[in-house]
Structures are given as C-alpha cells and as structure tokens.
Amino acid sequence: xxxxxxxxxxxxxGRPGYDQQQMLEVIVSVFNDHGYEAATLELIAKRLGxxxxxxxxxxxxxxxxxxxxxxxxxxALEAVFDAPEANExxxxxxxxxxxxxxxxxxxxxxxxxxxLLRLRGNSEAELRAxxxxxxxxxRLRRIFEDSLVEGTLRVDIDPxxxxxxxFGLINSIVEWYRPEGGLRPEQIADAVILFMRGGLRPEGxxxxx
Amino acid sequence: xxxxxxxxxxxxxGRPGYDQQQMLEVIVSVFNDHGYEAATLELIAKRLGxxxxxxxxxxxxxxxxxxxxxxxxxxALEAVFDAPEANExxxxxxxxxxxxxxxxxxxxxxxxxxxLLRLRGNSEAELRAxxxxxxxxxRLRRIFEDSLVEGTLRVDIDPxxxxxxxFGLINSIVEWYRPEGGLRPEQIADAVILFMRGGLRPEGxxxxx
Numbered sequence: 001x002x003x004x005x006x007x008x009x010x011x012x013x014g015r016p017g018y019d020q021q022q023m024l025e026v027i028v029s030v031f032n033d034h035g036y037e038a039a040t041l042e043l044i045a046k047r048l049g050x051x052x053x054x055x056x057x058x059x060x061x062x063x064x065x066x067x068x069x070x071x072x073x074x075x076a077l078e079a080v081f082d083a084p085e086a087n088e089x090x091x092x093x094x095x096x097x098x099x100x101x102x103x104x105x106x107x108x109x110x111x112x113x114x115x116l117l118r119l120r121g122n123s124e125a126e127l128r129a130x131x132x133x134x135x136x137x138x139r140l141r142r143i144f145e146d147s148l149v150e151g152t153l154r155v156d157i158d159p160x161x162x163x164x165x166x167f168g169l170i171n172s173i174v175e176w177y178r179p180e181g182g183l184r185p186e187q188i189a190d191a192v193i194l195f196m197r198g199g200l201r202p203e204g205x206x207x208x209x
Numbered sequence: 210x211x212x213x214x215x216x217x218x219x220x221x222x223g224r225p226g227y228d229q230q231q232m233l234e235v236i237v238s239v240f241n242d243h244g245y246e247a248a249t250l251e252l253i254a255k256r257l258g259x260x261x262x263x264x265x266x267x268x269x270x271x272x273x274x275x276x277x278x279x280x281x282x283x284x285a286l287e288a289v290f291d292a293p294e295a296n297e298x299x300x301x302x303x304x305x306x307x308x309x310x311x312x313x314x315x316x317x318x319x320x321x322x323x324x325l326l327r328l329r330g331n332s333e334a335e336l337r338a339x340x341x342x343x344x345x346x347x348r349l350r351r352i353f354e355d356s357l358v359e360g361t362l363r364v365d366i367d368p369x370x371x372x373x374x375x376f377g378l379i380n381s382i383v384e385w386y387r388p389e390g391g392l393r394p395e396q397i398a399d400a401v402i403l404f405m406r407g408g409l410r411p412e413g414x415x416x417x418x
Contacts, residue, residue: 033329035244117384118327120242147409154411157400161392165404168381169374175326176373183370191366195374199408200356202363 020058023048027059028069028111036066036115037122063125066115070129073112074136076105081139091147098140099196100189102170107185110174117171137163166196229267232257236268237278237320245275245324246331272334275324279338282321283345285314290348300356307349308405309398311379316394319383326380346372375405 018026030039030047041062045052059065080086085097106113116133119126144159144166153162169192177188227235239248239256250271254261268274289295294306315322325342328335353368353375362371378401386397 034246034331035327035329037244037247118244120244122243151411152414153409154403154407157403157409161400162404162409164381164385165378165401166409168384169377172373172377172381175377191370192374194363194366195371195408197408197410198363199404199406200353200362200366200371200375201406202360205361 018048023055023058024065024069024072025111027065028115031066031069032111032114032118035118036062036120036126063123066123067125067129069112070116070119070125073105073109073116074129074132076109077102077136078132080105081136086139086143090152091143091150092152094143095147095152095196096193098143099166099170099193102167103173103189103192104185106170106173107177107179107188110177113171114174117174137167140166169196227257232264232267233274233278233281234320236274237324240275240278241320241323241327244327245271245329245335272332275332276334276338278321279325279328279334282314282318282325283338283341285318286311286345287341289314290345295348295352299361300352300359301361303352304349304356304361305402307352308375308379308402311376312382312398312401313394315379315382316386316388316397319386322380323383326383346376349375378405 026048027044030044033039034043039062041052041055044062044065045055048055059068080098080101083097083101086094086101088094116129119130121127121130141160141163144153144162147153148155148159153159157165173188173192177183177185235257236253239253242248243252248271250261250264253271253274254264257264268277289307289310292306292310295303295310297303325338328339330336330339350369350372353362353371356362357364357368362368366374382397382401386392
C-alpha cells in the first residue's frame with residue numbers, strides 16, 4: 001500500500017492480519033487458559049501460528065507481554081478515574097459515572113481484566129500491577145467516603161466495604177460476559193447501577209417485610 | 210498414644226502435625242499461588258517439607274488432590290442448598306438463608322473457593338467441578354425466580370442477573386477476606402444482605418434524587 005511521505009509507520013506486524021495488539025489478545029487468552037506461569041512460549045507461539053523467534057521479534061519476553069497486557073486494562077481503569085466526571089459534581093453522580101465506565105472496561109477488556117484479577121504476585125511486574133490496582137480501588141473508596149459525608153451512602157455499610165462490594169460486582173462480570181451474548185455493556189451497567197443503589201427489593205417494599 | 214480397642218483409626222498422617230486435611234490446605238495454597246497447572250509436585254512436596262514419595266503415599270495424583278479440594282467446597286455449597294431452610298418458606302427468607310450460609314462458606318473455605326473460581330476446564334476433574342458449580346448457580350436462580358413470582362424481587366432485574374450479581378458479590382469476598390482480619394463472617398454476611406436487599410442508598414432516599 002502506498003503511504004504518504006512523513007506518515008507514521010505501520011504497526012509492527014507478526015503475520016498478515018496480526019498487529020501487536022491483536023497478538024496480545026491471543027497471548028492473553030493463552031495466559032488465562034493455562035495460568036501465566038504455565039503458559040510457555042511454546043504454547044503461545046503455537047496458538048499464534050508463529051515460530052518462537054517470530055514471537056520474540058515482537059515482544060522481548062513473556063514478562064513484557066504481561067506488562068503490556070496489564071498496562072492496557074489498568075490504563076483504562078485509571079482513565080475512568082482521571083475523567084472530569086469522576087472528579088466534579090456530587091459523589092452520587094461521580095459514583096454512577098465511574099461504575100458505568102468501569103463496567104464498560106470490564107466488558108470490553110474482559111480477557112485483560114481476568115488476567116489482572118488472577119495475578120498472584122510472583123514477579124515484579126505482577127506486584128507493580130497489583131499496586132496500581134489497589135490505587136484504583138482506593139480512588140473509588142474515596143468517592144464513597146465523600147458520598148457518606150454528602151448523605152448519599154447508607155451509614156450502616158462502611159465506605160471500604162461499599163468499594164469492595166462494588167468492584168466485586170463489576171469484576172464478576174468477566175466470569176460470564178461474552179461480546180456475542182445477549183446483553184450489551186450499557187444494559188449490564190444499567191442493571192449494576194440499579195442493584196448498587198437500590199438492591200433487589202422492589203420499590204416501595206419495606207426493609208424488613 | 211494409647212487408643213481404646215475398636216476406636217476409629219487415626220487420620221492418615223504425613224508427618225507429625227499433618228493429617229490429610231491439613232496437607233490439603235497447604236496443597237491448595239500452592240495451587241492458588243502458582244496456578245494448578247504450574248504447581249508441580251516438587252513445589253508441593255517442598256512446601257509440605259516432605260519427599261515426593263511421601264506425598265504420593267497420601268494422594269494418588271495431583272488430579273486427586275484437586276478433586277478432593279474441589280469436592281470440599283462444592284459439597285459445602287451443595288449442603289447449603291440441601292438444607293430445609295433453603296427449601297421451605299418464602300423465597301425472600303430462603304434467599305437470606307442461602308446468602309448468609311454461602312458467605313460463611315466463602316469465608317471459611319476462601320482458599321478452596323479461590324481454587325474453584327480460577328478453574329480453566331483443562332481436565333475432566335475441572336470440567337466436572339465447573340458443572341457442579343453451574344448446578345449450584347442454577348439453584349439460586351430458581352429461588353430468585355420464585356421471589357419474582359412472590360413479589361419480593363424487583364421486576365427490572367432478571368432473576369438470572371440477580372443470581373450472577375449475588376454470587377459475584379459473595380465470591381469476591383475471597384479476594385480480601387482473611388481470618389485474622391477485622392471482620393467476622395457473620396458481619397460480612399449482614400453487610401452483604403443489606404447491600405443485596407437495599408443497595409447503598411440511605412433508607413428513605415428516593416431512587417433518583
């Protein structure tokens with residue numbers, strides 16, 4: 001394909017049809033199918049249909065693949081909390097924004113998030129990612145602390161527990177969400193927000209019927 | 210130690226202080242720390258402080274260890290749904306009973322449940338356990354279906370989604386629960402039930418403030 005002078009170079013390619021991002025998708029599936037430690041370069045190369053040296057042409061090491069993959073999902077989650085809507089306005093509206101956006105990340109990057117959730121901390125790269133994940137958790141916890149002060153969080157659930165339950169709910173989406181399934185991310189986000197704010201009790205039903 | 214004639218035999222022991230159940234606790238930790246596939250018998254024997262042949266004296270194979278461990282947590286979850294309280298009375302009260310009991314299982318068997326949640330289905334033993342887990346999920350879904358008919362489940366969240374959210378919440382406890390931590394299982398169960406039934410909104414606050 002002709003390219004204009006000065007245009008940016010094409011993405012590094014593995015074989016026709018694979019750019020680095022697409023290779024990473026496949027690699028993350030291998031990590032998830034066998035566990036990061038058991039996912040050998042042989043298994044990765046075989047799934048990609050490439051030689052091991054061809055794979056090393058694109059990634060320096062298995063650890064480099066892991067870091068790239070984790071950075072993708074962590075970067076997306078951090079971007080959610082960096083957005084103006086996560087930092088301005090009432091804590092209630094900020095909560096809704098970050099939950100909705102985090103559900104979208106969980107759906108769109110379900111393989112990457114699965115990888116992040118299953119980290120065991122056996123390497124420096126894993127420990128760094130787990131630290132970034134904890135920092136994201138802390139940002140949601142701070143919004144819930146604001147919500148408590150604002151009067152929009154119930155007083156009998158601790159903000160830290162509210163954060164754990166909320167991320168527990170969002171993270172569990174990766175267990176069953178499939179892009180080809182019946183529910184779109186937006187519908188899942190609506191249901192998560194209904195559940196989070198009002199629980200499963202029908203409107204108008206008293207707390208202890 | 211002297212034992213009365215006719216008394217049941219002592220539990221099979223690995224070395225002083227270890228019975229098979231205690232060995233299994235250690236083995237499950239190794240599975241969780243490295244992933245089942247990457248957890249070699251070398252790693253397991255080393256963590257137990259035993260020779261490989263001593264380990265094989267107690268368990269026929271790595272797969273046998275996995276099956277015993279998974280049977281323990283699946284058996285506990287199945288017992289929850291077999292209890293009379295899970296099968297009699299209103300769907301609302303049955304829901305509360307099973308959620309409370311499942312939270313207790315999640316806390317008491319957090320290592321075993323972690324193992325179950327991370328299964329990848331790469332062996333017959335894993336596939337059988339995943340099938341049993343799906344059957345447990347289906348039993349909670351049926352209680353939510355009864356709850357919908359009874360009028361104690363909100364109509365804008367599908368019973369299947371209510372089940373996924375509820376188990377998502379309960380299963381996420383294994384991520385952060387530690388027996389030595391500040392919260393007792395009973396307190397966590399109380400908070401889960403508050404969250405599930407009423408969400409995070411303070412009592413008396415309207416749905417869309």
